[in-house]
Amino acid sequence: MRLERDGTMSIDFADGRxxxxxxxxxxxxxxxxxxxxxxxxxxSQLNLRTTRGHDIVVDLPKPADLAPLPGRPTIYLDxxxxxxxxxxxxxxxxxxxxxxxxxxxxxxxxxxxREVILPMSAAHLSETAKQVDGEQRYRRALTIAQLxxxxxxxxxxxxxxxxxxxxxxxxxxxxxxxxPAAVTLExxxxxxxxxxxxxxxxxxxxxxxxxxxxxxxxxxGIIDAVLDAKHIPMTPVPxxxxxxxxxxxxxxxxxxxxxxxxxxxxxxxxxxxxxxxPEAAYHAGITPADMSDWARSYSEExxxxxPTLGLFREVLxxxxxxxxxxxxxxxxxxxxxxxxxxxxxxxxxxxxxHTAHIANALRRLGRVGRLHRHLQSLVKQL
Numbered sequence: 206m207r208l209e210r211d212g213t214m215s216i217d218f219a220d221g222r223x224x225x226x227x228x229x230x231x232x233x234x235x236x237x238x239x240x241x242x243x244x245x246x247x248x249s250q251l252n253l254r255t256t257r258g259h260d261i262v263v264d265l266p267k268p269a270d271l272a273p274l275p276g277r278p279t280i281y282l283d284x285x286x287x288x289x290x291x292x293x294x295x296x297x298x299x300x301x302x303x304x305x306x307x308x309x310x311x312x313x314x315x316x317x318x319r320e321v322i323l324p325m326s327a328a329h330l331s332e333t334a335k336q337v338d339g340e341q342r343y344r345r346a347l348t349i350a351q352l353x354x355x356x357x358x359x360x361x362x363x364x365x366x367x368x369x370x371x372x373x374x375x376x377x378x379x380x381x382x383x384x385p386a387a388v389t390l391e392x393x394x395x396x397x398x399x400x401x402x403x404x405x406x407x408x409x410x411x412x413x414x415x416x417x418x419x420x421x422x423x424x425x426g427i428i429d430a431v432l433d434a435k436h437i438p439m440t441p442v443p444x445x446x447x448x449x450x451x452x453x454x455x456x457x458x459x460x461x462x463x464x465x466x467x468x469x470x471x472x473x474x475x476x477x478x479x480x481x482x483p484e485a486a487y488h489a490g491i492t493p494a495d496m497s498d499w500a501r502s503y504s505e506e507x508x509x510x511x512p513t514l515g516l517f518r519e520v521l522x523x524x525x526x527x528x529x530x531x532x533x534x535x536x537x538x539x540x541x542x543x544x545x546x547x548x549x550x551x552x553x554x555x556x557x558x559h560t561a562h563i564a565n566a567l568r569r570l571g572r573v574g575r576l577h578r579h580l581q582s583l584v585k586q587l
Contacts, residue, residue: 206243206244206246207241207242207243207244208241208242208243209240209241210233210237210239210240210241210256213225213226214226236433236435237256237429237433238255238256238257238343238429238432238433239253239254239255239256239425239428239429239432240254240255240256240258241253241254242254242421242425244265244417244421246417249264249265249266249267250262250263250264250265251263251265251355251421251424251425253350253425253428253429255347255432257343259347259351260351261347261350261351261428262351262354263350263353263354263355263424263428264319264354264355264356264390265355265390265417265420265421265424266389266390266391266392266420268416271386271389271390271391272386272388272389272390272391273390274322274386274388277319277320277321277322278321278322278551278552278587279321279322279324279356279388279549279550279551279552280312280321280322280323280550280551280552280553280554280583281323281324281326281358281542281543281546281547281550281552281553281554282323282554283539283543283553283554283555283556284328284329284332284333285556286554286555286580287329287333287345287348287349288345289305289306289309289580290309290312290313290348290352291341291344291345291348293306293309293310293313294313294344294348295344295348304581305579305580305581307581308579308580308581308583308584309580311584312580312583312584313352315587316352316354317351317352319354321587322354322356322388323352323353323356324353324356324357324358324388324550325349325350325353325356325357325358325395325427326357326358326395326542326546327360327395327396327542328538328541328542329349330349330395330427330430330431331437331439331538332439332538333345333346333349333431334346334430334431334435334436334437334439335436335437335438335439336436337436339436342436343432346428346431346432347432349431350428350431350432355390355424356388356389356390357388357389357390357391357394357395358387358388358394358395358542358545358546358549358550359385359386359387359388359389359391359394359395359397360394360395360396360397360398360399361398361513361541361542361544361545362397362398362399362481363385363394363397363398364385364387364398364512364513364545364548364549365398365481365513365514365517365545366398366481366484366485366488367382367384367385368511368512368513368514369478369481369482369485369486369511369514370382370485370488370489371384371511372499372503372507372510372511373485373486373489373491373495373496373499374489374490374491376499376503376507377489377491377495377499378489378490378491385397387512387545387548387549387550388549388550390420392419392420392422392423392424393423395427439538441534441535441537442534442537445532445534445537446532446533446534446536446537447532449525449532449536450531450532452473452525453524453525453527453528453530453532454528456469456470456525456526456528457528457529458528466526467522470521470522470525470526471504471505471518471522473521473525474517474518474521474522475500475504482496482500483496509570509571511548512545512548512549513544513545513547513548513549515548515570516544516547516548516563516566516567516570517540517541517544519565519566519569519570520540520544520559520562520563520566521540523562523565523566524536524562539555539556539559540559543555543559543560543563544563544566547563547567547574547576551575552575552576552577552583552586552587553574553575553576553577554576554577554578554579554580554583555576555577555578556578557578560576560577560578563576564576
């Protein structure tokens with residue numbers, strides 16, 4: 206099934222029939238970067254062609270298997286390494302380190318061959334959209350769309366809430382929930398923790414067609430939005446960095462033993478969960494008294510078993526323990542997404558400082574992590 210920018214739709218059937226129709230010229234918005242969309246049901250893929258003539262082939266999920274991963278490692282790349290891949294494809298002379306460029310070439314080959322999964326995240330999309338240079342923004346967006354093949358890292362907010370809900374359910378209701386796939390093709394997973402759902406597809410469609418249309422709309426909408434030419438600045442969480450700088454100064458100026466300091470930082474962590482904890486308690490079906498009991502009596506015991514929140518708390522502890530480190534707005538993005546990736550992906554390639562913090566946190570938690578600062582060390586380990 207193929208949809209052109211002018212609204213022309215054509216369908217090729219398995220029995221050889223060919224049907225043409227038209228949806229009118231409003232099939233794509235005037236600012237859309239998509240020139241045509243082709244659904245390939247036999248391979249469960251969507252081929253998008255941009256207005257600049259670039260092809261993007263994305264995998265589509267099937268209702269019974271939202272994350273067909275077996276045998277393929279999941280690799281989360283921080284934004285600076287997506288820049289390396291982008292430059293390797295479009296401006297290879299900009300990658301001065303020959304070893305890093307060669308590793309990028311190999312990783313691109315593996316991704317295109319569907320031998321590894323490079324999931325996109327909401328952080329990738331936001332940090333790409335904030336780029337001021339339109340050409341660089343398009344190239345980065347195109348690279349992420351092409352090499353992720355539609356695979357997404359589930360919204361860290363959604364995974365954090367699940368981990369809290371799981372801990373509360375196990376502790377007070379004595380049952381275990383089925384976790385959602387963290388790296389998935391599930392429609393809209395990249396923004397699953399936010400109120401950003403699309404209007405439902407036509408309910409009159411047969412169930413399988415309804416699902417397919419929904420999946421296509423979700424992933425095509427994400428890709429089209431990030432390919433758009435508009436520059437969208439990122440809005441920081443008001444006061445977050447300033448509050449942590451103030452708390453770090455308090456710890457520095459009021460020295461205590463390690464045990465008291467850890468309790469203070471843990472209390473700060475629980476307080477900073479904000480609405481995440483009461484929302485998890487509500488969905489777990491436990492009382493406010495049970496929620497308070499967990500925060501007071503069991504949270505420190507349960508947190509080490511939480512893939513992302515356990516790491517986040519440990520990184521928070523390490524950074525706050527150094528009163529001379531300065532917190533900046535972008536630290537929240539790095540901590541949220543890199544701790545989530547390190548908790549759920551097979552490999553993480555990040556920038557130096559946060560990778561070091563996460564490596565230390567993993568050691569304290571007794572976990573094994575595959576963290577890298579460079580693409581060349583990653584490729585050697587694959």
